[in-house]
Amino acid sequence: MSEENKTPNQQPSASNESAVKMVDVKKSFDGKEFVLKGLDLDIKKGSLTAIIGFSGTGKSVCLKHILGLFAPTSGKIEVLGRDLSKMSKDELTRFRQEFGVLFQSAALFDDMTVLENVCFPLIEHRRELSMAQVEKIAIEKLESVNLDPKHFAKLPSQISGGMQKRTGLARALALDPEILIYDEPTTGLDPILTEMVDDLIVTTHKRRPGTTSIMVSHDLYAAFRIADTVAMLDAGKVLLVGTPEDFYKSEIELVKRFVSKGIKH
Amino acid sequence: MESAGGISQKFKDFIFEVGQMTVMLGRAVRLIFAKPSRFGEIIKHMDFIGNQSVGIISLTSLFTGLALSLQVYLGFKIVNATNLVGPTVALGIFRELGPVLTGLIVSARAGGAMAARLGTMKVNEQIDALDVMGVNTVQYLISPRIVAAFFCMPMLTAVFDFVAMIGSWFLCVVLVDLDQAVFFDRINQTVSLRHIMEGLFKSAIFGIIFALICSYKGYNTTGGAKGVGEATNRGVVISMVMIIVLDYFLTSMIRTYYLLTGGVM
Numbered sequence: 001m002s003e004e005n006k007t008p009n010q011q012p013s014a015s016n017e018s019a020v021k022m023v024d025v026k027k028s029f030d031g032k033e034f035v036l037k038g039l040d041l042d043i044k045k046g047s048l049t050a051i052i053g054f055s056g057t058g059k060s061v062c063l064k065h066i067l068g069l070f071a072p073t074s075g076k077i078e079v080l081g082r083d084l085s086k087m088s089k090d091e092l093t094r095f096r097q098e099f100g101v102l103f104q105s106a107a108l109f110d111d112m113t114v115l116e117n118v119c120f121p122l123i124e125h126r127r128e129l130s131m132a133q134v135e136k137i138a139i140e141k142l143e144s145v146n147l148d149p150k151h152f153a154k155l156p157s158q159i160s161g162g163m164q165k166r167t168g169l170a171r172a173l174a175l176d177p178e179i180l181i182y183d184e185p186t187t188g189l190d191p192i193l194t195e196m197v198d199d200l201i202v203t204t205h206k207r208r209p210g211t212t213s214i215m216v217s218h219d220l221y222a223a224f225r226i227a228d229t230v231a232m233l234d235a236g237k238v239l240l241v242g243t244p245e246d247f248y249k250s251e252i253e254l255v256k257r258f259v260s261k262g263i264k265h
Numbered sequence: 266m267e268s269a270g271g272i273s274q275k276f277k278d279f280i281f282e283v284g285q286m287t288v289m290l291g292r293a294v295r296l297i298f299a300k301p302s303r304f305g306e307i308i309k310h311m312d313f314i315g316n317q318s319v320g321i322i323s324l325t326s327l328f329t330g331l332a333l334s335l336q337v338y339l340g341f342k343i344v345n346a347t348n349l350v351g352p353t354v355a356l357g358i359f360r361e362l363g364p365v366l367t368g369l370i371v372s373a374r375a376g377g378a379m380a381a382r383l384g385t386m387k388v389n390e391q392i393d394a395l396d397v398m399g400v401n402t403v404q405y406l407i408s409p410r411i412v413a414a415f416f417c418m419p420m421l422t423a424v425f426d427f428v429a430m431i432g433s434w435f436l437c438v439v440l441v442d443l444d445q446a447v448f449f450d451r452i453n454q455t456v457s458l459r460h461i462m463e464g465l466f467k468s469a470i471f472g473i474i475f476a477l478i479c480s481y482k483g484y485n486t487t488g489g490a491k492g493v494g495e496a497t498n499r500g501v502v503i504s505m506v507m508i509i510v511l512d513y514f515l516t517s518m519i520r521t522y523y524l525l526t527g528g529v530m
Binding site: 067069090093094095096097099101103104105107108109110120121124125127175181 | 301385389390391393394396397398399400401
């Protein structure tokens with residue numbers, strides 16, 4: 001592990017301004033059962049926040065609300081100071097340029113090469129750039145995630161899982177987003193690859209002061225190792241928000257159980 | 266045996282799906298001319314739906330023309346009316362078999378591929394990735410497919426008509442030795458441009474129908490690889506049934522139009 005990554009939790013860049021503010025958010029898909037039951041969450045600008053919890057506690061639903069992919073049944077969600085409920089569908093679509101998302105499966109477009117995948121958001125949203133400029137930026141992003149140029153012309157199916165994650169991250173960074181979201185970035189990966197992805201998240205966060213990083217995971221070890229703030233969800237609500245130390249000291253039974261059981265989910 | 270409640274629920278689901286498809290069609294049509302232009306995507310899909318279907322359409326239409334002409338010839342020979350084989354086959358091909366068989370073949374080939382492609386994109390989170398990149402997925406994925414199918418289907422039907430008539434000519438003039446001049450004269454006397462246009466009009470509608478149904482099924486896929494298979498299967502089957510059902514209504518509509526405008530069928 002590099003020196004840069006050794007103390008990931010000491011992130012001085014977090015400000016008091018909110019990047020994401022969820023107030024009493026409730027969500028029901030069928031009008032009867034609620035997946036989110038009054039969720040309150042305040043993610044500060046520049047922080048690296050991990051949202052953790054057992055399976056089925058509403059982590060992914062929470063994430064999709066932040067991205068504006070789901071509208072809450074009730075409650076308020078503000079992202080970068082803007083109320084998502086007051087945006088039209090088209091405004092919301094444009095606003096999502098402020099996000100960069102690394103999906104669990106990397107979600108690369110399988111009919112495009114590695115380089116084309118990273119060029120894609122730039123072609124879509126930076127129409128003033130020439131193709132040469134787009135490629136230059138895309139190559140810079142791919143190099144920033146340490147991907148060897150010999151893989152740039154390959155299709156996603158021709159590269160390893162780790163390289164796919166790097167490409168996915170490079171694509172997420174292409175538009176220099178304000179908020180970087182990692183959706184279960186290490187689920188299903190072997191320990192070495194998991195550590196590589198964790199380090200990549202920390203390095204990327206450090207290189208981009210002011211960028212808010214949100215990681216959804218049930219990998220407690222990774223969350224405590226890299227995040228400066230951890231929010232634990234349970235039954236559609238936030239059970240505890242704090243530093244990893246706060247979690248170790250917590251007297252809440254479920255938190256104690258989660259911490260003691262570690263990553264067995 | 267299915268209970269009344271089950272049938273009622275299926276009917277409700279059917280109405281719901283028709284409603285959803287109508288909404289999707291409305292959005293797709295509205296977004297055709299929205300910026301950014303998706304002209305490149307339209308051309309790509311036109312190549313796939315149109316250009317790459319020419320071979321299979323030519324082959325099937327040639328043998329359809331041969332088989333239909335043989336059957337008509339054998340029937341008309343009994344009543345000594347073999348000089349009417351050409352126009353009978355031509356009217357059948359131009360007005361019914363051309364658009365319907367082209368619709369069935371293209372919906373199986375291109376529609377199936379559409380549903381499978383979009384379904385795979387959905388389950389691999391590629392559609393989510395587009396969403397969070399601020400790309401309007403209906404405009405990027407659905408509109409170009411519908412536009413491409415709308416323009417390609419009449420062209421493919423024209424190819425079908427032309428090659429089927431070559432098949433008919435080959436059987437009538439070369440194989441069973443009917444008089445070539447009579448064959449063409451009778452066709453000229455009976456068939457008008459309107460009959461050809463009627464078929465081309467129907468095929469354009471079939472294009473919209475299969476592209477919409479298969480895209481909708483693929484776009485709303487759930488449940489991994491199994492879900493992709495089911496979406497593809499349902500997309501193709503529903504498209505085929507709809508083409509045949511709609512053919513009757515379109516034929517009736519065109520007939521009513523002729524009657525109201527004082528034209529001859």
